[in-house]
Amino acid sequence: MQKKVVILGSSGGNLYNLGGKDPNALLGELIRQIQKADMTVSAIQFIAAEASMDHVHPTTKASLWTWDGGSAGKVFSGTLEEVNAEAVKEDERIAACIENDGIDGVILVSADPEGANRQALHAAAAKKLAATGTGGTSMAKAQAMGLNVVAVSGTTGTTNRTRAIANVFALSKHWGLKYQPAIGGSVSLPEASQGSVWSRISVRGVLMASLPGFIAMALTLILSKIPGLESFENVFNLMIEALPVIVAAVAAKQVSGLEEVAVVAGVITGVLSVKGGLIGGIIGGILAGVLVQYLLMKCLKLGFPTTTANIVSGGISGLLAGLAIYLFIGPLAIMLGDAVRYVINTALEINSVLCGGIAGLLIWPAIMGGMYHGAILPIILLEMEKTGNSFLGAIDMVGLVMVSAGIMLANVVYPRVKDDRTLAAPGLFINMVFGTFVEAAYPFMFSSKFVLGGALASACIGGLFVGFFNVRGTAYVPSIVAPTLSSDWLGFLISMAVSMFSAFLFTVLANKIARSRNRTSDQ
Structure with a gap:
């Protein structure tokens, strides 16, 4: 019983x-x-x-x-x-x-x-x-x-x-009962994130949760460019050094599922992982998360009081993981990050317009195929780690956000059916104000091959402009702010406007054709 x-x-x-x-x-x-x-x-x-x-x-x-x-x-x-x-x-x-x-x-x-x-x-x-x-x-x-x-x-x-x-x-x-602690998830969702500690390792999850830190860093870059606030460049440099701490704390918490004690371990690891950059912080945080859970259970099995077990698991695991990055893994992590950035920069030096066009053309298939968060977002954040903006970040804003906004705007101004206006308005607002939720365009893209083709073409055109101006930028910010976060505000603004206007025209044309067909069938 x-x-x-x-x-x-x-x-x-x-x-x-x-x-x-x-x-x-x-x-x-x-x-x-x-x-x-x-x-x-x-x-x-x-x-x-x-x-x-x-x-x-x-x-x-x-x-x-x-x-x-x-x-x-x-x-x-x-x-x-x-x-x-x-x-x-x-x-x-x-x-x-x-x-x-x-x-x-x-x-x-x-x-x-x-x-x-x-x-x-x-x-x-x-x-x-x-x-x-x-x-x-x-x-x-x-x-x-x-x-x-x-x-x-x-x-x-x-x-x-x-x-x-x-x-x-x-x-x-x-x-004498068997007991495997419920770790991860929340008290209201007790089955979330169960399984072994290894099953909770997700670089995608770490980066998505850490994204606000990267945006905060980018905002300090804006401030440093305002006349009289040049001193904020020091704040920007400090924020760059803080990124490994952020990702390490998030990774440790997610992997261990042990809340505050894991955050402490992650922060300790992150501080020691600064020289390892973004990749070093992620690896260190994962190691800390694994060690936190292991050391906590080991201490409890040995009969340590809970307070002592917390101190040992949080402090020692953070220190061990951090020293591993500081002494051994950090230099390799920096080399890997530099290699990724080198490949991107080399390709842009060879033909930035072609790179922009290809990236723009592939950005929608990537997000629809589930590759965006696993492949593109990590590269964007690796680029942002050094400069506060990114070439692929610019493609994200221009090829995804502005194209989605163009499709939404077309369905507000000239909808295929009246109900489309109600569906499109919230999506347009979120796209423009928050720089995200590009999936709002999916119902219109999937219901019309012409709109889908127009989205791909508009993203490609926008990407060509990004490549022509060789501009770096970011998404996940209000569209009115995005140009100020870029390496060339005018070039980025033009690129954004071109892709949005192109998507708007393609969608209006598609809706006009659909309306005409509906009238013909009614007759």
Whole structure:
């Protein structure tokens, strides 16, 4: 039979600032790990205050959370004094359940053995139930009551996830159960990103999540070009050095699935990976993420307190991964990044117009075929790593965003059918204001081969202009801002206008032909 577990406690003092203020996330993570260990939750009694328990008073607002058999939820709200009174009733019910052998183990979360949890813990002590939890003072009092505590830890340096893993691991070990922590995803999506740590490695995911950092870097480049703000060039150079830190932190978090402790490991790795550039930061972050999970579980198996396990897994893994990049992998990563940029620059020096035309022609097939995020985006970011803009970034804005905007504009001004105007307007707005969501053009491209052909032709024409002006730029920014982020604002503006106008004309012509055919068929 499944082991039945009860969760008792509160939002705590120190815990309040380490996840306790969000009972939904704290309890959700505990429930998730309990269910992953093939245990079941029998009851919950959790008092959530709107301030740290170190600084509360009887009139502090609070709420009582319990278990309804399927989920945790708030059942009563009021002052802390009122909530404590309600909690005593739940304490009596749980104590009766324990006395009737309805519970096998206890997880304490900054519990109150002398107050709201007194009856349940006395009953658990009498039954010699296995117990684990966090909260130095409360756990000491629970042990003094005779509770069979199999593991105990403080809260400093921990997260909701690492505390939950440590608590469930301790019970699993005590009962001899197999337990593979639920790592990755979220408490609301418990099956997301499961599997081995290796299955969570995704360079595409790392780069997409890190993209705002690259845009922030590009914006500092704009500021450095404004008269009187030339000093921002130093900020721009600092942002370039920060990119490996950003990607390393994101990679470590995604690969390990361990939230803050992994972010710390990633930042440590990223700082040591600066000389390895973007590629070095990604590799370092992945290594850190793998090591964080490995060292955390190793520490728990050796019986380390959760705080110590967090410190070891976060600090040591970040240091080991960072030193690997700093001493060995970094120089190779820089050489690889330089090689990619060298190939692009060499091709542009031979014939930039031809390169632009080919890139523009292939950009739509690439994104439709799923190659954009896996192949093109990494190259764009590698280019941006050095200069803040990119040749393929310019192709992205001109060949994808502006072509999509042209198609949307045509369907607003001269739609094939009236409903197309309603569909196109939001897509046009997002394209122009955010420089993304080119997929908005798909319904019009897939419903008309003429529009699809016009999109390919317009992207190719725009690419030719990008190559002619030999301009570098970026997407993912408002169209009105994009030229200021480029190496040649006028050339980039002309290229954007040409591709958008071309797509607009092709789509209007296609819609006109479709209207004419519809009128003929109606007659």
